[in-house]
Amino acid sequence: MRASTGDRLRIHGRVIGQKDNCGVIVEVRGPDGGPPYRVRFDDGHESLVYPGPDCVVEPAATVDSPTL
Incomplete structure (x- = not known):
């Protein structure tokens, strides 16, 4: 597993109905x-x-300026 500062870590719930635990x-x-x-x-x-x-x-989202 590889990550960078700013990426998000999602820990899936272990029991049905338990929410995922997410953080930066x-x-x-x-x-x-x-x-x-x-x-x-x-x-x-x-x-x-x-x-x-x-x-x-989950990699950090990159924000690109829209092209017109």
């Missing part, structure tokens, strides 16, 4: 974009995360 990666501590990651979750708390198989890294 604010620091990459591993070599070459590897874990662990410091993540600021949408509810405001921060944690050091070693992602497991239930996690997905």
